[in-house]
Amino acid sequence: MAAADRSLSAVAGAYDAKVVGQQRLRETLLVALLTGGHVLLESVPGLAKTTAATTLAAAVNGTFRRIQCTPDLLPSDIVGTQIYDAAKAAFVTQLGPVHANVVLLDEINRSSAKTQSAMLEAMQERQTTIGGTEYPLPEPFLVLATQNPIEQEGTYQLPEAQMDRFMLKDVLDYPTPVEESEMLRRIDAGVYDLDRTDPPVVELHDVQAVQATARQVYLDRTIGEYIVGLVYVTRNAAQYIDPQLARYIEFGASPRASIAFAQAARAVALLDRRDHVLPEDVKSLAHRVLRHRLILGFEAVAQGVPVETIIDAVVAAVRTP
Template identity: 60%
Template sequence: MSATPRTIEPVELTKAKGIIDEISGAFSKKVVGQEQLRTSLLVAMMAEGHILLESVPGLAKTLAASTLAKAVRADFARIQCTPDLLPSDIIGTQVYDPRNHEFETQLGPVHANFVLLDEINRASAKTQSAMLEAMQERQTSIAGVIHPLPTPFMVLATQNPIEEEGTYLLPQAQMDRFLLKEVVEYPRDHEELEVLNRFDSGALGTGSTVASVVTPEQVGWLQRLVDRVYVDPVIKQYIVALVHATRETERVLGPELGRFVEIGASPRGTIAFYQVARSLAIIAGRNHVIPEDVRHLRHSILRHRIHLTFEALAERVKPETIVDAVFAAVPAP
């Protein structure tokens, strides 16, 4: 039998708060507002997951992803996805060396700690599928040889939902591998004014840089700390009941809303709730999970895991509406 993880001590929570505050401070110096986005990025990193950012152009998706990555003193790679991008452009390939008369392996940009896939929906399905092994198995295969990816490893992908020309739908198998899907909203008036002020001061110029404030070792320590957060059996049952409700919506929500859901969340959704809740507990300075930790990022966890029917799309029913109805129907402990 495996040993029971020891209780997280207050001194460890204080250390975790210091690391999180350092990253948040570096993020806030570069990105105005976007508190929800910052939380989601932190949670994805701490839970050893990947995140998909979606919004119209110009809302700092790429800036936010690169800022988080650069705040950690680790390898960072940015891949601009285009329709002619090949799998070998991402994972690497073998190149013939005429001097030694042999092939040598050149690893691709995915072999970095933080990988930004910009406009992922512009890459072809074949190229997107090349990311599946990397995202799930944390390794790549080149000419039959396995190459492990570094630790920590995180994919931050962006996509623009309003342009269809030259884009490809992400396979559902890949969508499900994103721990979170965050929809970035327009900034508020005072935040947009602050953007102009920072632009005038040069803080948002091309010459401004992001300070590396933490190390990969500190990120790894945070991830191991998350694994020790206590989750009461009642909270676990609550998570399972929520995910099961997405698969039985007609019974749970009734025919009026239930008919809009074709397929509910998979067990990956259950695991996502579990890991996200534990990460949020650490961010809040607790060594245990409360129901609010489960509810906080419910839209980001489920919006890409619930398949709506054509009728729902025709009537413009949003996944968030279904998610809120499920949480209202399932009693919290």
Template identity: 50%
Template sequence: MTSSYDIRVKNELVERESEFLDRLFSEVQKVVVGQREMVERVFMGLICGGHVLLEGAPGLAKTLTVNTLAQCMQLEFKRVQFTPDLLPSDVLGTVIYNHQQGEFTNKQGPIFTNLLLADEINRAPAKVQSALLEAMAERSVTIGDTTYPLPQPFLVLATQNPIEQEGTYNLPEAQLDRFMFKIRVTYPTAEEELSIIDRVAVPGDAQMPTVERIISQEEISKVKRVLEQIIVERPVREYIVSVVGATREPAGAQLPGLAPFIDFGASPRASIALFQAARAHAFLRRRGYVSPEDVKAVAPDVLRHRVILSYEAEAEGKTVEEIVRVILEHVHVP
């Protein structure tokens, strides 16, 4: 059991190293109205090294948020519009023949960046998805006979239109599992939407506000080292395993009523993601230790794309969010 002195030391460390957070989020809000949870989750994915999938209707500032964060954090940002005719070489790069030199050379694709925005990722064919999966998993790309490491940090931030929209396809489960978060981006409140209108109602050519650099790549690396020092007590670790385990064996978690609704539960990668995300959430709340409330706060975003529901669940209108909520309500909290 960690002593109160150790907790106090970690709290002071996190408090000191998280001073930039208010300035960072204030800078983003110069451009992005509302969407605080989306901004936080994207930032958490970045400091944890986890890819993020953003699902929502067009026009909800998904691209704008990613671009603005990249500017605030002095990171290189590239965008690829995923379409049905996209080829793997359009993303990864290709081998080209140089007529002047009479030799083949490798041309790197847009994936060689810090933040890759894969816009409308669920419109691309399977070959592109497979190529992207390798890069997400290995953090490297092979072009011709040469393997290149991707820049650090490297993060895929993918946007996805809701599945019911025309021309979209389900992503493979193996690829979904590579995303740390799946974030549902919702519509702004009436007050936020009024603020958006006020911004564009300025007479003349309204220019997009410029944002300042708040944190450098070196400072991001420092934040990652601070995350590793955040205390996660054994009971909280066991709680994480119990929550994820309940998606696989509901009966073992005293939730037999959920078993008919779940075809496949979350993998061990979900436990790792939940552990890392809970530490990042504690960091954003200026604490040097993880509480069960941190786990509960991030569990829906970590699990919603990893739990596969049965046909019976779909027939009865059950959603993953409902299943996760029931699990969080009934699994014993330490």
């Protein structure tokens, strides 16, 4: 536990040295790193998503790749392909940028459905298949996908099956005036200069050790039942929450939500230097675990009902153990 705390403190310190504010994003990334889950980030441009991803990869001495999603992006541009080597008179495999420890899929909803589906095997199976041969992805492996909520022209909605494979979805806010002033100060100080390289604070084997520690965090049976209860209410909302809100839900969360709650709650407890999960850990994750798993009907979208309002009603409907 002490070794895990040192490693997490070092990574958190490296994050704070580069990224101003965005403390919830820091927790989200650390939870994903500890659990091996993937994160969907939604925000307007310029809120440090790329900086946070590159900082995390550098802090753990991992490889980082950024994939700018565009409508003409092909699956082979992500997973890799076979090319003909005339000197050897044979085809050789060239692995794609997804073969990295931290992969940033920038504006994932700008890629076509076929290209988006190419990420499913990588995210779920931790491997790619090229020319009939399976290639395992490095460990740890973390996908950070971003969406721009403002400009929707020329975008493709993510399939529900792929949305469900993201453990967490976080929505980033603008920095405060104080944080934005600090950002300008750091720019003047050269913190973000391209020729500046910061040494890693931990190694990849340290991350894998901390992941093993996170899996050992105690989750009581009553907490597990609380998690299942939350997810169950999303599927049977009319029986538990205000009917006006319940009718906005077309489909509730899948069992992957319960799994995500359990894994992420263990990580949150470890980040808080505890060896056991509290109900508050689960509650703190409710928005991030459920906001992309609740499928709302057209009426909710037309009336501008935030999905977070419905999630809050679900949480309030389930008794806290």
